[in-house]
Amino acid sequence: MSDQAFVTLATNDLYGKGALVLGTSLRNHKTTRKLVVLVSPQVSNNMRAVLEQIFDEVILVDVLDSKDSAHLAMIKRPELGVTFTKLHCWALTHYSKCVFMDADTLVLCNIDELFEREELSAAPDPGWPDCFNTGVFVYRPSTETYNELLQYSTEKGSFDGGDQGLLNSFFSNWATADINKHLPFIYNLSSVAIYSYLPAFKQYGADSKVVHFLGKVKPWDYSYDPTTRCVTRDSDDYSTIMHPGFLNLWWDIFTTSVLPLLTEHGISKETSSGAQEEDKFSEAVSQLSITPPDEVVSSDERKKKWEQGQADYMGVDSFQNIQKKLDAYLN
Structure with missing residues (x-):
């Protein structure tokens, strides 16, 4: 299948x-x-050299930036303007x-069957x-x-300032x-959806094929102890949370297969992240046991926060607590 490819940016x-x-x-997974x-x-250049160890083609492209600060501010993701660069994939x-x-x-399993689909096939x-x-x-x-995409982006832009608004339009x-x-x-399972609709994840999650670490915080923003298989993050921001099993899997692959290549090409943990990182991590995400300082919240206030998408995923609304309530209800 030399005329078909998986592409990333x-x-x-x-x-x-x-x-x-x-x-x-x-x-x-044997693609x-x-x-x-x-x-x-x-x-x-060092990172490109490492990418050449894994990818068949490493292609240098110009940055395409929406420079749409107004729309990007609405989603609080100013860095997503450069995702217009994704349009180069059509070239x-x-x-x-x-x-x-x-x-x-x-990728959690072989997904070559996606090539049986036609443009533009995607998950909601x-x-x-x-x-x-x-x-x-x-x-x-x-x-x-x-x-046509380049012309459309110039004339009409994007309703969210990034590639998603542009391509959906x-x-x-x-x-x-x-x-x-x-x-x-299951071909684009987001970490956000896991916690916003836990019953569906419990029912269908085992069939997941691709996990997508949506949001501002990415797996590489965490730290990993290969001895304890514990993922940690030095932050008091509880607004973004990822499923610990998927996080551990990402870090297992990084530690065993990617880190040796980075080290071989002289890319240390600090230089590969683009900034000096301090190894002081106190929140153990892998057990979903992080609890912020106790705060008395009334039922009405808690309901309002849920409706606004501000559930306390690391406290009373954690994965474990919700699952306990579901199990108690189902039993």
């Missing part, structure tokens, strides 16, 4: 680490397709069909299901589509035209 060395774990997970990574000039016309995957995704976004999430999608490279009939282009959610 790294805009800096941090996302380079994510791409390496993603590529390794695809290799581990028969080519692996391609697009890299921006911000990715260091890979030496491939007949591709599956794009964000560098913060992780957990925040607004009539939109597709652009972390995983099937597409056909095309010079015509590439030029461009492929505007996705929600209604062809249900066969709706990928099952």
Whole structure:
């Protein structure tokens, strides 16, 4: 299948680490397709050399930035403007069909069957299901589509300032035209959805094929102790949480397969993250036992926070506590 490929994007060395774990997970699950990574000039030469160990092609591309600070401010993610760079994937016309995957995704099994789908096939976004999430999608490279996307981005921009708003507007009939282009959610399972709809995760989670570490905090923002298999993070921000099993899996792959390659090319933990990191981590995320300082919250206040998407996932609304209540109810 030399004319089909999985494609990802790294805009800096941090996302380079994510791409390496993603590529390794695809290799581990015996994909028969080519692996391609697009890299921006911000990715260091050493990181590119490591990426060449995992990917069949490492392609340097120019950064495309929406520079839409107003819309990006609405989602509190100013860094997502550069995700327009993703549009370069349509220029890979030496491939007949591709599956794009964000560098913060992780493959849990072989997913080569996605190449049986047509453009534009994607899973619904957990925040607004009539939109597709652009972390995983099937597409056909095309010079015509590439030029149309560039023109569309210039003339109409994006409703969220990033690639997701742009692509949903461009492929505007996705929600209604062809249900066969709706990928099952297990191909793009978000860590946010796991906790917002725990019963469904309990029912279908074992069938997950791709996990997507959505949100501002990424797996590489944590630290990992390979001896205890404990993932930790030095932060008092409880607004973003990831399933510990998936986090541990990401770090297992990074520690065993990626870190030796980085070390071999002279990339230390500090330089690969782009900043000096202090090894002082106090919150043990792997056990989901982090509890912020006690705070008395009334039932009405707690209900209001839930409705606003501000559940206390690390405290009374933690995975363990919700599961206990579900088990008690079901029993």
